[in-house]
Amino acid sequence: MRKRSATLAAATVLAAASLALAGCTGGSSDDAGGTPSDVVGDVLNVGVILVPAQWDPAKFDWTEQLELQQAAYDTLIHLQPDGTYAPGLATEWSYTSPTEFTLTLREGVTFSDGTALDAAAVKANLDHARTTTGPRTSQLAAISEVQTDGDLGVTIDLSTPNPDLPLILSMAMGMMASPAALAAGTLDTAPVGAGPYVLDAAQTVVNDHYTFTKNPDYWDAGSIHYNSLVFKLITDYTASLNALRSGQIAMALGQPTTASAAEAAGDTVVTTPGSVVSLVLQDREGQLVPALGDVRVRQAMNYAIDRAALAASLLPGSPTSQQFQKGTSMWDEAINDTYDQDLDKAKSLMADAGYANGFDLPIGSFPLNDPALQVIASDLAKIGITVQIQSVPIADYVTLRSSTQWPGWIAQIVGTGSGYLDALNVLPPDSRFNPFHSTNADITAGLTAIATATGPDSPAYAQLAEAVQDQAWFLPVVQIDRYYYYDPKVVSGVQWTPGQAVPFIYTWAPAS
Amino acid sequence: MVKIVVSRVLFAIPLLLIITTFSFLLVSLIPGDPVASILGEGATPQQYAELRAQLGLDQPLAVQYLRYMGGLFTGDLGTSISIQPGQPVAAIVWTRLPVTLSLSLVTLVVTLVVGVLIGLAAAMSRGVTGRVAQIGSLLGVSIPNFWLGVLLVLLFSITWKVLPATGYVPIQQSPVLWAQSLVLPVVTLGLAGIASVARQTRGSVNDTLSRDYVRTLLAAGTPRYQIVFKHALRNAGIPVVSVLGFLFIGIFGGTIVIEQVFAMSGIGQLTISAVTNHDIPVIQGVVVVTTIVVLIVNLAVDLLYFALNPKARR
Numbered sequence: 001m002r003k004r005s006a007t008l009a010a011a012t013v014l015a016a017a018s019l020a021l022a023g024c025t026g027g028s029s030d031d032a033g034g035t036p037s038d039v040v041g042d043v044l045n046v047g048v049i050l051v052p053a054q055w056d057p058a059k060f061d062w063t064e065q066l067e068l069q070q071a072a073y074d075t076l077i078h079l080q081p082d083g084t085y086a087p088g089l090a091t092e093w094s095y096t097s098p099t100e101f102t103l104t105l106r107e108g109v110t111f112s113d114g115t116a117l118d119a120a121a122v123k124a125n126l127d128h129a130r131t132t133t134g135p136r137t138s139q140l141a142a143i144s145e146v147q148t149d150g151d152l153g154v155t156i157d158l159s160t161p162n163p164d165l166p167l168i169l170s171m172a173m174g175m176m177a178s179p180a181a182l183a184a185g186t187l188d189t190a191p192v193g194a195g196p197y198v199l200d201a202a203q204t205v206v207n208d209h210y211t212f213t214k215n216p217d218y219w220d221a222g223s224i225h226y227n228s229l230v231f232k233l234i235t236d237y238t239a240s241l242n243a244l245r246s247g248q249i250a251m252a253l254g255q256p257t258t259a260s261a262a263e264a265a266g267d268t269v270v271t272t273p274g275s276v277v278s279l280v281l282q283d284r285e286g287q288l289v290p291a292l293g294d295v296r297v298r299q300a301m302n303y304a305i306d307r308a309a310l311a312a313s314l315l316p317g318s319p320t321s322q323q324f325q326k327g328t329s330m331w332d333e334a335i336n337d338t339y340d341q342d343l344d345k346a347k348s349l350m351a352d353a354g355y356a357n358g359f360d361l362p363i364g365s366f367p368l369n370d371p372a373l374q375v376i377a378s379d380l381a382k383i384g385i386t387v388q389i390q391s392v393p394i395a396d397y398v399t400l401r402s403s404t405q406w407p408g409w410i411a412q413i414v415g416t417g418s419g420y421l422d423a424l425n426v427l428p429p430d431s432r433f434n435p436f437h438s439t440n441a442d443i444t445a446g447l448t449a450i451a452t453a454t455g456p457d458s459p460a461y462a463q464l465a466e467a468v469q470d471q472a473w474f475l476p477v478v479q480i481d482r483y484y485y486y487d488p489k490v491v492s493g494v495q496w497t498p499g500q501a502v503p504f505i506y507t508w509a510p511a512s
Numbered sequence: 513m514v515k516i517v518v519s520r521v522l523f524a525i526p527l528l529l530i531i532t533t534f535s536f537l538l539v540s541l542i543p544g545d546p547v548a549s550i551l552g553e554g555a556t557p558q559q560y561a562e563l564r565a566q567l568g569l570d571q572p573l574a575v576q577y578l579r580y581m582g583g584l585f586t587g588d589l590g591t592s593i594s595i596q597p598g599q600p601v602a603a604i605v606w607t608r609l610p611v612t613l614s615l616s617l618v619t620l621v622v623t624l625v626v627g628v629l630i631g632l633a634a635a636m637s638r639g640v641t642g643r644v645a646q647i648g649s650l651l652g653v654s655i656p657n658f659w660l661g662v663l664l665v666l667l668f669s670i671t672w673k674v675l676p677a678t679g680y681v682p683i684q685q686s687p688v689l690w691a692q693s694l695v696l697p698v699v700t701l702g703l704a705g706i707a708s709v710a711r712q713t714r715g716s717v718n719d720t721l722s723r724d725y726v727r728t729l730l731a732a733g734t735p736r737y738q739i740v741f742k743h744a745l746r747n748a749g750i751p752v753v754s755v756l757g758f759l760f761i762g763i764f765g766g767t768i769v770i771e772q773v774f775a776m777s778g779i780g781q782l783t784i785s786a787v788t789n790h791d792i793p794v795i796q797g798v799v800v801v802t803t804i805v806v807l808i809v810n811l812a813v814d815l816l817y818f819a820l821n822p823k824a825r826r
Contacts, residue, residue, distance in 0.1 A: 054597050133559045135550070188598050206596065206607070207785070208680070208777035232679065234775040235785070238662065239678050243775065246669040246677040265670075 044226045044491060044508065047240045047252030051207065051233050055191035055199075056182075057125070057175035058132035062417070063501040064253060066172070068231050070505045071212045073175035073193035074219075076103060076122070077166050081495040081507065083327065083456075085166050089117060089176055089194065089219075090154075093169075098161035098452045103169075105152040109219050111178035111194045119148035124179040126156070139168045139421060161451040163458075164329075164418040171417060196224045196505070207233055225509040241485070250490040253502055254483035256316040262485040270503070272496035273326040274482040275412050277315055277372060279363060279475035280426075283407035284438040289361055292407055296353040298472035302339035303346035304383045305376060310478050314372055317480040323426070323468060326479055327498025329419030329456035332465045339469075346383045358384020364409035365389055366397035373410045376477060404435050412480070417499035419461055420450055427468065442467035516814060524807045528800070532584065535799040536577055539792050546790035550594050567593050580796065589800065590793035595785055601797035604782070609801065611680050611778030612771070614690070616764045619698045623705035623759065628745075628752065630706065631713025635721065636740065645710065652707025657766065661700040661773040668696060678775035697774045701766050705759050709752055716748035750821050757813040761806055 050064040060069055077093060078086040092104040109117040123146045130140050144159040156165065168174065181192035191199055197212035204210045210231045214224050232249055234240040240252045245265045254262055259269050281301070286293020307319030321339040324330035350356055361380070365373045370391050377387035392400065401409045413433070415422050427447060429437040446464025453460045468474070484503055486494045493507035547563050564570045568579065583590055589601035596604055634645035669677035675696055681689035720726065721744055729739050768780035775781075779798060786794035 053595060059597075133563050138559075205777070207782075232775070233777065234678055235781065236772045236775065239773055239775045242662075242665045242669060242677040243679075246665070246673060248677055248679065 042227050043230055044228075044251075044510075045230045045232060045249040047234045047243055047249040048231045048502075049233070049235050049237070049240065049253055051210065051231065054188045055177075056132070056134075056187040057172060057177050057193075058129035058137060059134040060172040060175065061135040062172040066500070067502055067505050068210055068212075069172065069175060070195065071197040071229055071231075072191035072195045072199055073177065074195045075170050075174035076105075076176065077170040077174060078506065079167065079170035079497055079500075079504070081497045081504070083498050085170065088170070088174070089122075090169075093166060095163075095165075095454070096155075098163075099158040101156040101158065101165050102149075103154040103156070105154065106219055107152060109194050110217055111176075111181075111192055112198050112215065112217075113178050113180060113192045115178045115180045115192075117176060117194055118151045119154045121179045122146070122154045122176060123148050124182055125176050126173075128182050129173055136172045139171075139173050139416070139418075162420065163450065163453045163455065164420040167418050167456075168421075194218070196220070197229055200228070203230075209233065223506065229505070244485055244487065247487075251484070251486035251494060254485045256481065256483065259483050259485075266487075266489075267485045268488045268494075270484050270486075270494060270496060271481040272484075272498070272500075273318055273479040275415060276320060276323060276325060276479045277369075277410070277412050277477045278323055279376065279408050279477075280401070280411045280433060281408045281473060281475055282434065282436055282438070283404075284471075284473060285436060287404070287436060288407040289359065291353070291355050291359045292361070294353040294355075295471055296349040297355055298475070299339075300346040300349035300353070300383055301380060301385065301475050302472050303342045303349065304385075305339070305379045305475065305477060306341045307339075307477050308341075310372065310375055314375055315478040315480055317478045320476050320479045321469065322465065323474040323476050324419060324422055324465060325415040325499055328415060328417065328422060329450075329453075329458070329461040330423055330465050331419065332462045334462070335466055335469050339472075341379075343382055350383050356384070358386065360386045360388055362388040362390050362407060364397060364400055364406035365391045366393065367391055369410045369412065372477070376410070376475075402432055402435050408475075415499055419456065420453075423447065423450065423464065427464075427473075438473065440467065440471050440473075443471065443473075513815065513818065516818065517811065520807075520811045520814065527807070528803055531803050532581070532796070532800060533577075535796060536580060539795050540573055540576075542787070542790065542792075546593055546792060550597075550789075580793075584800070589797040592791055592794050594789040594791045595782075595794055601793050604794060605779070605797050605801050608777060608779050608782045610682065611776050612764070612767050612780060613805075614680075614683070615694060615697055615701065615767055615770065615776065615778060616760065618694055619702040619705070619763050620756075620760055622698055623702040623709055623763070624752070624756075626702075627706040627709025628713050628748075630710035631748070632717060632740065632745070634710060634714040635717035635744075636736075646714075649707040649710045649714075652703045652710070655703060657700050657704060658769055658773055660703060661696065661770065664696045664700060665773075680774075680776040680778070693776075697770050697776065700773070701763060701770045705763060708755075709759070712752055712755065713748050716751050717744045720744040720747045746820070750817070753813065753817050753820055756816070757810045760809045760813075764802070764805065 046067065048064065048067060052060060052065050052068055055072065057069070057073055075088045076090040078088040080086050087106070089106055089109060090103040091106050093102065095101050103122070105117065105119060105122065111117060115121070126140065126143065126146045129137050130143055142158045142160050142162040143156055145157040147155045147157070149155055176194060177187060178192040181187050186192070190201060196215055196218045198215045200211040200213045212229045214227050218224060232243070234243055234252065237255050237258055241254065241258045241262055243249045244252050244262070244267060254269065263269050281292055281298050283289055283292045291297045302321065311317050311319045321336055322331060350358070363373060370389060373387070373389055377389065380387055390406065400406055401411070413426070425431055426433040427443055428434065429439050443464065446460065446467050449460035450458070450464055482501070484494065484496065488511060490511055491508055492511045493509045494503050495507055497504050547560050547567070547569065550563065568576060580590065589605070592599050592601055592604055630645050630648065634642045634649070665677045668675040676693055679693055681693045683690040717740070726739055726743065730736070767778060768783060771778045771780035772784065779802065782794065783798050786798065
């Protein structure tokens with residue numbers, strides 16, 4: 001009897017273990033979904049952490065979802081990885097004056113619904129975007145009128161100069177949709193563009209995976225290297241890395257905490273400078289904290305920070321003395337180490353300003369930024385400044401940071417990719433992040449100069465950047481790196497374009 | 513039986529009303545601004561005001577509530593404001609439900625079958641098998657499921673490449689791939705429940721086997737397996753069924769984490785996405801649908817309990 005019951009017990013445990021392991025399915029390696037990196041040249045599986053909520057380009061944001069947007073829609077101008085511009089739907093463009101921009105469109109382009117791309121279509125798109133409420137439509141605020149000049153000529157009139165129109169027209173606001181679809185209002189659920197790929201609705205599950213098939217009518221069909229792209233939404237970075245390592249996807253956005261694991265697994269990690277972590281020292285007239293009204297104090301604070309230590313630990317990235325992002329026209333290599341840590345100089349400046357014994361400084365924050373702020377505070381304590389961290393929930397932080405309640409706050413302002421627009425966001429006295437309406441003659445002159453600059457290489461940008469640096473309106477610390485992983489056995493040509501959230505799709509090709 | 517069904521359905525109506533009202537108030541307290549998450553930081557105050565008015569968010573909370581409840585009574589859960597702007601919430605939730613229900617129901621079945629078998633083994637054997645089953649149960653309760661998920665992916669997906677690391681395949685597309693896509697999530701989600709059911713079963717079977725009538729049956733020469741399967745298991749089933757509702761709710765709630773770990777686009781992932789994007793109508797829709805699912809499951813459990821336990825029918 002005892003032997004029989006033991007056998008029965010063993011059998012039930014075995015059965016249970018088998019069931020638990022197989023989950024009642026009996027999986028086999030041949031049928032597994034995790035076979036190594038799918039088909040080269042035929043299908044490219046891409047992991048994405050964000051997808052467009054809808055398909056009207058006027059309502060597009062331009063962050064981690066841009067790869068899908070680029071698949072469906074082409075832009076008037078192409079921004080290349082080296083920062084230069086190349087023809088897209090427009091073959092030529094130029095400023096005829098600081099307030100007039102002309103484009104010549106490519107002939108023979110059609111949208112996926114068969115509608116022709118002509119000047120009227122571009123006008124319809126730009127007018128639609130200007131009158132639509134969207135995350136990026138403010139980039140077109142300077143446009144006063146869009147005029148057509150024949151079938152292929154477009155003239156954009158500006159109410160105020162905007163030297164970054166080529167950049168703006170190479171991102172979301174430069175994406176052209178079929179005017180027929182715009183008029184019909186059908187872009188909420190499906191794109192109708194002239195991009196290199198067309199969304200295959202039958203093979204797409206919204207918010208799960210999106211399948212795009214090659215657009216045979218694309219104006220540069222020879223540059224399309226895949227029959228289809230499948231974008232799989234994986235919002236968790238660890239899950240994304242697991243999918244990459246198991247071969248379900250060939251590429252995905254990464255983050256500092258998983259970079260070494262990706263490299264160890266044989267994936268290629270490419271990085272690019274992302275947003276800048278800084279203190280916005282906005283009480284520049286000293287209304288709340290008189291000491292901040294003295295430029296020497298603000299400079300002393302900048303000299304007190306050990307940026308290299310932060311970049312090597314808490315904020316993986318590049319130490320920076322500049323508020324603006326590398327890769328934009330407002331970034332200047334020559335002044336990047338202006339405020340390398342120099343405690344003697346910092347103390348001397350504090351003494352000269354009459355604050356040798358320091359002062360108390362409230363700084364606004366929210367929980368995610370608190371650890372970095374604590375490290376910055378410990379550096380500032382070395383020159384006698386006692387930082388009072390005022391950490392509030394994110395919703396309150398968003399409101400308070402652009403009010404006059406805080407003399408300063410810790411920021412991680414995500415750039416627009418345009419140095420001009422980034423400067424307009426924080427420097428003019430009526431800008432969103434200048435609530436105390438600070439002004440400075442050199443900065444004002446610099447803003448005027450960049451408005452009429454002929455291009456991103458204009459010395460006007462460097463002069464303005466230097467003025468901002470000299471006035472120490474900000475306390476920049478680290479430019480955080482952005483990470484992207486790909487399997488080099490499957491895909492090549494994965495490159496960052498300066499200032500962008502993820503690599504552009506145009507250069508992706510099968511690995512040799 | 514009909515009386516039970518009617519009373520439960522009548523009870524469900526006010527319950528649904530209370531939960532919906534409570535969740536509406538709770539959601540209105542979530543920090544953050546849906547308009548800010550739609551428009552981003554660069555929008556002008558005028559754009560904020562226009563969109564706020566367009567979404568009805570400029571109305572007093574009471575007006576918003578009455579409008580929402582009015583829609584609810586006519587079967588309209590509203591439209592998404594940020595995840596899929598303009599799309600009906602009911603349709604969005606409906607497309608996600610099969611993922612979560614597949615995951616939850618398969619986990620429930622596996623949990624019950626495997627848990628009962630392990631519990632039986634532990635009860636019937638006091639040797640190595642029983643000890644292993646006991647220790648296994650203890651481990652199952654102790655191991656955090658997100659950690660287990662990562663470990664299983666490392667072994668089965670990355671090292672051996674026999675099962676997918678992420679994703680869900682609908683059963684109508686391929687039953688085999690559907691099953692494979694569920695193996696790791698089900699094991700991860702179900703382990704704690706398996707351990708719990710195993711311990712419950714072991715206790716109940718032990719209790720039954722120590723009864724006088726079992727000793728009498730043994731003395732009369734009735735085979736031990738017959739006693740176990742005919743008498744002990746039926747009696748042991750009653751306490752297991754009584755916790756079935758709680759078990760399902762635990763599993764259903766656990767899908768929020770598991771769907772993230774395995775990148776499955778179900779209700780759990782939708783919930784996180786809706787909260788992150790301040791999509792209030794979708795959050796509300798998820799609450800309503802989840803409540804209805806839980807009420808249906810509880811009704812089914814009650815009916816099963818009544819069917820199994822004659823005392824409850826009196």
